[in-house]
Amino acid sequence: MIAANLPALQVVLPLLGAVLCAFLRRGVYAWGVALIVSLAMPLIAIGLLIQVLDSGTISYAMGGWKPPIGIEYRVDVFNAFLLLLVSVIAAVIMPYAKRSVEKEIPSDRQAWFYAIYLLCLCGLLGMAITGDAFNIFVFMEVSSLAAYTLIALGRDRRALLAAYQYLIMGTIGATFYVIGVGLLYSMTGTLNLADIASRLAGIENSRAVLAALAFLTVGISLKLALFPLHVWLPNAYAYAPSMATVFLAATATKVAVYLLLRYFYTVFGASIIFQDLPVSNIFLILSLAAMFGASIVAVFQDDVKRMLAYSSVGQIGYITLGIAIANLTGLTGGIVHLFNHALMKAALFMAIGAVFYRIGSVKLDDLAGIGKRMPITMAAFVIAGFSIIGVPGTVGFVSKWYLVLGAFEQGWWWLAFLIVASSLISVVYIGRIVEVVWFRPVSAAAKRAEEPPLSMLLPTLLLVAATVYFGIDTSATAGIAGRAAEWLMVGVK
Amino acid sequence: MDLLQTIVSHYNHWIIIFLMVSGLYIVVARGNMIKKLVGLGLFQTSVYLLYLSPGKILGGTPPILSPQFTVYSNPLPHVLILTAIVVGVATLALGLALVVRINEAFGTIEEDEIFAGEEDK
Numbered sequence: 100m101i102a103a104n105l106p107a108l109q110v111v112l113p114l115l116g117a118v119l120c121a122f123l124r125r126g127v128y129a130w131g132v133a134l135i136v137s138l139a140m141p142l143i144a145i146g147l148l149i150q151v152l153d154s155g156t157i158s159y160a161m162g163g164w165k166p167p168i169g170i171e172y173r174v175d176v177f178n179a180f181l182l183l184l185v186s187v188i189a190a191v192i193m194p195y196a197k198r199s200v201e202k203e204i205p206s207d208r209q210a211w212f213y214a215i216y217l218l219c220l221c222g223l224l225g226m227a228i229t230g231d232a233f234n235i236f237v238f239m240e241v242s243s244l245a246a247y248t249l250i251a252l253g254r255d256r257r258a259l260l261a262a263y264q265y266l267i268m269g270t271i272g273a274t275f276y277v278i279g280v281g282l283l284y285s286m287t288g289t290l291n292l293a294d295i296a297s298r299l300a301g302i303e304n305s306r307a308v309l310a311a312l313a314f315l316t317v318g319i320s321l322k323l324a325l326f327p328l329h330v331w332l333p334n335a336y337a338y339a340p341s342m343a344t345v346f347l348a349a350t351a352t353k354v355a356v357y358l359l360l361r362y363f364y365t366v367f368g369a370s371i372i373f374q375d376l377p378v379s380n381i382f383l384i385l386s387l388a389a390m391f392g393a394s395i396v397a398v399f400q401d402d403v404k405r406m407l408a409y410s411s412v413g414q415i416g417y418i419t420l421g422i423a424i425a426n427l428t429g430l431t432g433g434i435v436h437l438f439n440h441a442l443m444k445a446a447l448f449m450a451i452g453a454v455f456y457r458i459g460s461v462k463l464d465d466l467a468g469i470g471k472r473m474p475i476t477m478a479a480f481v482i483a484g485f486s487i488i489g490v491p492g493t494v495g496f497v498s499k500w501y502l503v504l505g506a507f508e509q510g511w512w513w514l515a516f517l518i519v520a521s522s523l524i525s526v527v528y529i530g531r532i533v534e535v536v537w538f539r540p541v542s543a544a545a546k547r548a549e550e551p552p553l554s555m556l557l558p559t560l561l562l563v564a565a566t567v568y569f570g571i572d573t574s575a576t577a578g579i580a581g582r583a584a585e586w587l588m589v590g591v592k
Numbered sequence: 593m594d595l596l597q598t599i600v601s602h603y604n605h606w607i608i609i610f611l612m613v614s615g616l617y618i619v620v621a622r623g624n625m626i627k628k629l630v631g632l633g634l635f636q637t638s639v640y641l642l643y644l645s646p647g648k649i650l651g652g653t654p655p656i657l658s659p660q661f662t663v664y665s666n667p668l669p670h671v672l673i674l675t676a677i678v679v680g681v682a683t684l685a686l687g688l689a690l691v692v693r694i695n696e697a698f699g700t701i702e703e704d705e706i707f708a709g710e711e712d713k
Contacts, residue, residue, distance in 0.1 A: 233672055233675070236676075236679075237675060237679065240679045240682070240683070244682055244683065244686055247686060247690070248686065251690055251693070256697035256698065257710070259690055259693050259694045259697055260694065260698075260706065262690055263625065263687070263690045263691065263694060266683070266686065266687050266690065267619060267628060267632060267687075270632055270636070270683050270687075271616070271619065271632070271635070274635055274636050274639055277639050277676065278612075278639055278642060281639065281642045281643050282642075284643070284669075285646045290672075
């Protein structure tokens, strides 16, 4: 009974949890509910992944209405992997959240914070699991509206501005997405993704379908912060509460990347996207612009959270580069970087969140010498930072390795060179933090610092350990990413 | 003549495009945060029409089965747009709430003044 209804539970549990949190009103109880729900999520996702690996794609008729009339929840290798990623991150950050939220959110708003967080989780999981184009829009808005609110709860008044800007940009993106879906619907008369794909055969090159593709691509690219549509991201990450930054940086953009791949490969089909249209070239140029442009901007930031936010834009460039390379190895690299970047960026933002917890600032000057006061946290930060650079033995190396191999397979040796060159820029900004944190005299602000409580330290260390573990034993992540990439490539019509 | 006919017979699309572009223009060109939200609302509303207008069949009736009628309009776009309207209302409400908070925190809702004020510090 439960096993058959796992796809529904994955989305419904956080939704019910959110309502319960809103009723409880006390921060601690709400945290308890959010913790239980978040811990249940990976169990469900693992259950789904095992079912998918055993018996292939799961099709779940929501409410008993058979697809394509009803809404279908469709779980395959690729989105089972993504569901696992999102729910594991959600589970790992919950123990961390308690102290961080107590410090940063006024006590009368803590329960609301957890309610909104669960809504955001519900939206992200829903976007990943549903097989219905319009349902994706609804979940997209559930997660986005929740994300705007999470960001606006930041202490700094500029958090409000960041949330407002994100709301404007995000809504434009979502509306572009609906326009695309509307055009597809008027051409095919169906909203089920698999059904749309089969009915598109023969009319792929009609103007309405191409317009739909353009609207969908731009809309989703706004959500995934593809350069130059990333302007909402740095401020949003910089001023949001630490816990919200960790969660959004690790999951929100990743789900948007998933949507893009889903539309490119399983709906429109790779042959139109990559052979008839210059999508590959456009993504190549934009990815390179992100990898270099955003990374260079990151070097000049004085606020560490902003620096890491710009680094995120650059790292998203590597993921989209995997899409642009468009062969099996490159796509594997992109998908595995999706997973790896979530791990390492969550670890980095958690370490910085712990610093904020102790000294109430993330300005680079205030962090001077803090390595001597918080050695474990800062060591964790350095290891995760190495992963961003792509040092062998960390996950960052694995994904870049696949991307470079993919570039060679395509005969683009110059691209392999550019991937390495852009990594050198991340050496500069990560190196800048490492230098300040470890080799400068202890600043006035850092004098008060000490290691964060265990509830914050352990989740951070767990993620850092994962970045090292999956950097050495790549069979789990790269294996599943490879299967997902193969599955997407086989779906090519 | 053919071209003119095509243009006139697709008048619903011209209305949609006009609303869409003017909404987007207001979002981009206006510095006042409330006006931006109005533009955003206009932009979203144009999409409702994009869905609804092809769903209506001339001479079609509401989709209630009856032996007297054979031509029915498609009800699905209406259902979708009801959902989209709810989403639009929620977005607008959240946007306005943010503007209220911004006004409390900064004392203005003009983007230029806010950014100028931020740079002074």
